[in-house]
Amino acid sequence: MGGDQLPSWRETAAKQSIAEFVAAVTSPESADFVAPPERIAVFDNDGTLWTEQPVYAQLAFALDRAAELGHPVSLEQLRAGGMPTLVDLVKLTHAGITTDEFEASCRRWLAAARHPPFGRPYPAMVYQPMLELLALLGRHGFSCWIFSGGGTDFMRAFASEVYGLPPHRVIGSVGATEFRIGADGPELVKNAAIDVINDGPQQPSSIHRHVGQRPIVAAGNTDGDLAMLQWTAASPHRTLQLVVRHTDGDREYAYDRDPILGSGTGQIHAAAEQGWTVIDMAADWSTVYSPAP
């Protein structure tokens, strides 16, 4: 596997730390060698693999869908109402629909909607350097998984094509579904109950439930990802923790607090000072997005 496998990464400490880690755990003669079945890597999605500003893509989807359903909600109402208003919006837009219908609705939206102000389809708002990292890890025998606060069903509508991950490796928050025999046969209906909000200390529990193995790589960008990074760091194997810092107000956004929910980045950055790898978007990435589609 010759050539630069991370061409959108500048030759900085972040890239060096990834290269050293991958060499150490995949070289059979290395003291840090980890067998392929144990090479588990977990990634947050919003703000780690794609842009989460000015609002999460899934929230933009929900607002559009609420309007389409005749119950428009504004971003201002949402900011004022906080979590209860957000939960109401999710119930309105993500329930009372079969899983097949919901997937079709997500796909239609993802194909048609454009990110303001970049004017790109949302699936083109993924970070090219992170796509290269996913591919590099995959070529080196890693199983990459997404563990994110976003909805599992929403993410799966694009993640397989965009990230190259099978649906079972894309895990987020989960709404309850109900099995019933409908007019067209058996179907699963999404209902308004939220089974899991996959954020913070819930993430290690979800990893245990869905993977059943301790990861050796974790990547995140806010305090909601801290537990997942701590859990990974405590593996008996050599591990790699990646913390994405949004420092690029020109090409992406510069911020230290995620949109809407306001989860900060203080704890994760404090932890990163203890030896985790910080990715400074402005400094470490030569390209942020792939060439305009």
Next chain:
Amino acid sequence: MGGDQLPSWRETAAKQSIAEFVAAVTSPESADFVAPPERIAVFDNDGTLWTEQPVYAQLAFALDRAAELGHPVSLEQLRAGGMPTLVDLVKLTHAGITTDEFEASCRRWLAAARHPPFGRPYPAMVYQPMLELLALLGRHGFSCWIFSGGGTDFMRAFASEVYGLPPHRVIGSVGATEFRIGADGPELVKNAAIDVINDGPQQPSSIHRHVGQRPIVAAGNTDGDLAMLQWTAASPHRTLQLVVRHTDGDREYAYDRDPILGSGTGQIHAAAEQGWTVIDMAADWSTVYSPAP
């Protein structure tokens, strides 16, 4: 891949139906061809892949562990107390312990305990013909998963070695876990809350959540597996439904009602009459268990 890949199956209709199905969905020139990523097969565990009589292995484990913890419960108390007593037993024996400690405890028990009256370790109570079927499907590009009412953590303590499945493909009932920073660092503690009882109509929801794809093969043995089989049968692809019938009082057990919980087999057998493949253990299997270990 020459030779008989199912040597423990007699030359009966069941074996024929498996062979025909596998040929139809894996031959590129077949009208029923299914691409490898969509070849998902789901299996119940207790009574489908291994013996569930005289009581589920996990229940034998729980009874032994309760005695070890100084709170012995008898099988008679359990039968008299029904579900509430069972839930209390699970809380006593499956909670207040880290996931690492629980796994170690399961492994110790699985190595030491013997099945009455067969005198074998429980992992040697798996059905040799089903091991051959799992291997056959694996060789033909299928991803085999277990979806069972048994506990995920208990099953994973032996399923990888015995069935050759990675932990993420072994899904059962789930107790809640809590992330905390303990004296030795980050850990997950199992608590007494039961998040999911993975039986009946819950199974298609669990498959959606953990796989995110519709299976094309499903195997079960009681009415608790009916929804999973119906869900699979409704796939747009050609599918295979397998219903294991316990007809072999000499080599295994002959019964139509599962132990303890008493879930029947009436509905699943009625459904099987509509074209599903019934596996009659006495008639269809030349060997039930592998040679004595």
